[in-house]
Amino acid sequence: MSHSVTSILSQIRTYQTQMGTTAVNPLAETPQTNALQGLAGTQDVQAPSFTDTLKGALAGVNEAQQKSGALARAFELGEPGADLAKVMVASQQSQIAFRATVEVRNRLVQAYQDVMNMPL
Template sequence: MDTKGIDQMLSVLRATAAQASGRTAEAPATEGSSDFAKILENSIAQVNQTQQQAEDMAAKFAAGDSTANLHEVMISLQKANLSFQEMVQVRNKLVTAYNDVMNMSV
């Protein structure tokens, strides 16, 4: 799995947290970096693509395609499941961070 997008997202979150607490932080923008929404969108698209590939492999196996191996289908399905669970955990952390920021007294 490509971790570059996750690393960029974490740097944006750290910089935002530093700004919210009144500290100065390193600029999260690095050469070739994207905005937070674009990183999140790309991550969701990658999870979706992984799930679609797993479903296609499972459908081919169920249809009796001789090129689809059971172990490859199972591995693909597990990768899709793990990537989806990871995305849910990131979403949960984002919601928690949002709630924390919204509950801050000004």
């Protein structure tokens, strides 16, 4: 089970690097000099929010599915640049990305339900 979580986290980090943002490690210690750096006139760079990261991942999945559909249509129409190997690889990539997205959604829903069922 931890392998699938690691896989999903690595995919999210991959999407972040494709978007040009840096991955945030919540377990890393934050430096104590951030407040002093802010006072010295340097601007702190905001880490991407969870919402932005999730939107970027969903946009990447959508893009993979659109590319897969376009390649499949091109292959069906007999266009010379679309061969079966490219179509199948794109189809599998979009399918894996969609499955990972569904798995992340399921984990988020389960975590929400766990929090809501906690006694006060």
